[in-house]
Amino acid sequence: MTRIPIFDLDGTLLDSDAALTAAFAELGVAPEQVTFGHVLAEECARLGIAVEDYVSQYDVTAAEPFPGIEEMLSRLERWGLCSNKHPDSGRAELARLGWSPEVALFADAFNGPKRLGPALDAMGVAPEQAVFIGDSDHDRLCARSAGVEFVVAGWNPRARAEPGDFVATEPLVICQVLDRPRSGKWSL
DSSP: OOOEEEEOSBTTTEEOHHHHHHHHHHTTOOGGGOOOSSOHHHHHHHHTOOHHHHHHHOOTTSOEEOTTHHHHHHTOSSOEEEOOSOHHHHHHHHHHHTOOOSEEEOGGGSSSSOOHHHHHHHHTOOGGGEEEEESSHHHHHHHHHHTOEEEEETTSTTOOOOTTOEEESSTTHHHHHTTSOSOSOOOO
16 A cells, blocks of 8 residues: 655755745844744744744745655655645745645644644545654654654754654655555664
8 A cells, every 4th residue: 555645844845944044034033043843933933023024034935845855746646745834935835846735734724733634634544544754853743643654854964863763865765665564663
């Protein structure tokens, strides 16, 4: 059985750290103060700025896919997206890149941090039929909370694995992961 991948966006499909911090920097926040993997509203509140101000500074043309992402996505029949990103920025980036996930859920789809349940429901996929690929501790928790296998986007040098995590060293490894039995104790 081929499982269905659901991806985080920032730090997983997009090499977006510089773009994300640049918008904060435009608002006077030092780049080293910015942390990743959170709901935008929470990070803005922590840094003392308005979400609307951040969104107005965010350049939706700045973040590019990590090497190998385009090829990997072109090989997938079905895939979904579940992100804490602001919906305006996220949808603009998907349109710019010509990406069409079956389901794309952003911060406006959740009451708080992202959850995989709504994406699974919208795609008609059971937790054991899915794999969530992400780069942060929040992504790992999101997958575990939904009973979905988690894969670390190891192509992002900022991503950190925990004991027992499967780490995909490059995007095309995801295509191999989808055809493997669910286990979590192997590596490619």
